[in-house]
Amino acid sequence: MTRLDALSAIYARLYDSAVVTIMGAVAAELQSIGHRPNFFYLQHAMGLASSVGLGIALSKPSVPVVVLDGDGSLLMNLGGLSTLARYRPKNLLHVVFDNESLLSVGGFPTATGTCTKLAEVAAAAGVPRTACAISLDEFVKEFASAQSAAELTTLVAKVDAVGPAALVTDLGLLENRFQFQRYLQSR
């Protein structure tokens, strides 16, 4: 499965959620499908997308929050999984696109390619629902079931190590940030 196919397959399911993505390829690919005011791209501060999602989820318990994380980013903030699990907001769905690679910075392999299983790490951290999807069908099914479960979920999607040719888009960082804040004010 490519990440772009996975994002396209769940795109319509993101309309009602506050969506926080990590930097680089995930942000550029989601924008290539179509930017929406409810999407916030954390283009740096690697590792903190899940923490930003937790802050939103605790502040707005009635708003569903989807975090689109990556293996490299999550490995930088594994402790954050224990914090997510401790507060386990029911409105937070934590998706991890695991391409076993730091693709945006040259494709160096991460430990998920050799030994580390992130869904199991999340489960052991105490996240109440976890899954690891290999195929696109599995991913779409698990995403839908996580959205209806109303329980903190970490869903790992094993994806190919391919990404867009360019990472910079014409959406300004601050334009995105203030637009997203106004969107949350309206919820």
Add this chain to the structure above:
Amino acid sequence: MPVSAANSQIVFDALKSCGVRIISALPETWLVHLIRLADDDPEVTLVRLAKEEEGVGISIGAHLAGVKSAMLMQNHGFLAAINGIVSGAQLYRVPLLMLISDRGTFGEHDPWQTEGGAVTESVLAALHIPIMRLDDPARVGHRIRQALTLAYSSNKPVAVLLTRDLMWEEA
């Protein structure tokens, strides 16, 4: 343990009266009363962290969602959170109220705190983060309100240093 319970209460009351409703924290000796006060208050959500940098993300999310937050940490926790501060809060112009216990300065007994104490203010200055020192309990409320006002008007982090004179009652 001679951490000032009375002055911790004054700091906590000041945060609450400014509307702070989420407090992220990692324990350290000087912060024990403050963390307990946050934990006991039903109007405040205490988020216990594994590492201080997470608190930057939580405060970014809380701010975008319209909730005032504060971070409680030791100066070594501030040093551990710097990338999040720079490439999260500063890059995206998000106000952060950081309450930092200023360990390792004059009067410090623990040898392991002394390097951090020697660099905290110069690192804050290098990051262009305004510094407010809290030492006089009578001015705590006023100064925390001023710090939060500047954080919001500038959309940037501010540092409030909790000093030994405020937090520690020498035997």
